[in-house]
Amino acid sequence: MKDMDIVEIRKAIPATQKVIYLNTGWSGPSPARVVERIKEWLELESQEGPTSRHVLEASHQTVQEAREAVADLLGVSAEEIALMQNTTQGINIVINGLTWRPGDEMVTTDLEHPAVIVPSYFLGKRRRVKVKVVDLMDVQDEGAILDRLEAAISPRTQLICLSHIMYTDGLRLPLARIQALAHSRGIPVLVDGAQSAGQMPLDLRALDCDFYSLPGHKWLLGPDGTGALFIRKELIPQVRAVNVGHWSVASVERQSSLRETPGEIRKFEVSTTSSALWAGLATTIAFHQFVGPQMVWERVLALSSLLCRELAAVPGARVLSPRGQGLASGLVTFSLEGVEPKEVVDYLWQRCQAVARTVAYPAGVRFSTAFFNTEEEIGKVVECLKGLPRGKGGG
C-alpha cells in the first residue's frame, strides 16, 4: 500500500467501527476477511467432509501457506518455522528442549511476561538451573541494557531469554546488539516476540536470531490459537522435542519403522491442528503485508509518541514507558495520580468505549497504539481522562 488509506483499513477491521480499541498488545481485532476465510474453511470441512481427498489436499496446502507466510514475514525459510498455538508454547519448547546440567545458568530480565517467567521458574526448580534476572526497570539507553546483560553472563550461561518488546512498559530492546554480545560468548538467545511480531518489521537473519517465538493473535490481528516458533536451521537438532507425536518421526506405519527426525522443525508440531485457523493466520499475514510492515511500524510509533505528548497535558498523568532513542514502541504505560489503574480502565470503557488494560510492574494503565488507530481516537481518550474524577485510589 503506497499511502495508508486509514479509512479503508478501518472499514476492513469491524471492531474499529464500534470501539476505541487500544489493547492490541493483548489481542488484536481481526480484519473481516480473516474471519470469512476461517468460516469458509469450517464450512468446507462440514459440507464436504474433512478427509475427502480434495479437502485433505487443501488442508495440507493451507498449513504450508501459513508456514510460508510466517517465514516470509520474518525473512527466514519455511523449514525453520513450526506452527504453534501461541508464544508460550514455543518458549516452552526451546527452554525444555535444550540440554541443561545442574548449575547451568540462564539470563532473563525483570520485565518479562509469565510466558518467560513461569518456564524459567520450572527450569530452575526441576533442572537446578540458576536463573539470573537482570533489572531493566528505568533503563534509559541501549548501553545500559547491554552493560547489565553482560554483567549477568558467566561461563555457565547456556541461554539468554528475553522479550523483544516488554509487555509491561513497551521497552524495546536493541536485539541485534544483544544477539552480537551473546554470540561473542557462544550463547544462543531465545526471543519472546509476542509484542514485536506484526508491530515492527522483522528480519531475523539480519538480527542473527537463534530462537524467536510469536503469536498470531496480537499485532498480527489473527485468530487466537495461532503462533509460530522460529529455530535457526543448525539449532533444530539441539532442541529435543519434549512432547512428541505423529510429526516427530519420519514414518508411523509400523513400530519397527519409527525413526526420529531431529533436524525437522515439524517434530515440534506433534499432531492434529485446525486448518481453519491456519487459513486465518495466512490471511491476516497477507493483510499485514499488503498494508506494509514498515508503514505499520511508522504509524504505531507516531501514534504512541502523540499519545505520550497528549498525556503530558493530563493533570497527574505520568508516562512510565521509556521514551529514549530507539527504546519506545506502541505500548504506552502511564499512571494517574490518585486513581487506581483499574478504575481508569473501567472509566475509559464506560465513558468512551475505549479498551485498555492494567499492568502490574510498573503499576499503570497500558494503551497499545496500533496502525488502525487514529489521532482522533487518541484525542478522545485523552479528553476522557481529563474528566476522570480524582482523589480515591493510590495512583
Ligand SMILES: Cc1ncc(COP(=O)(O)O)c(C=O)c1O
Ligand atoms: C511479551 C509477551 N510474551 C508472551 C505473551 C503470551 O502470549 P501467548 O498468549 O501467545 O502465549 C504475552 C501476552 O500478552 C506477552 O505480552
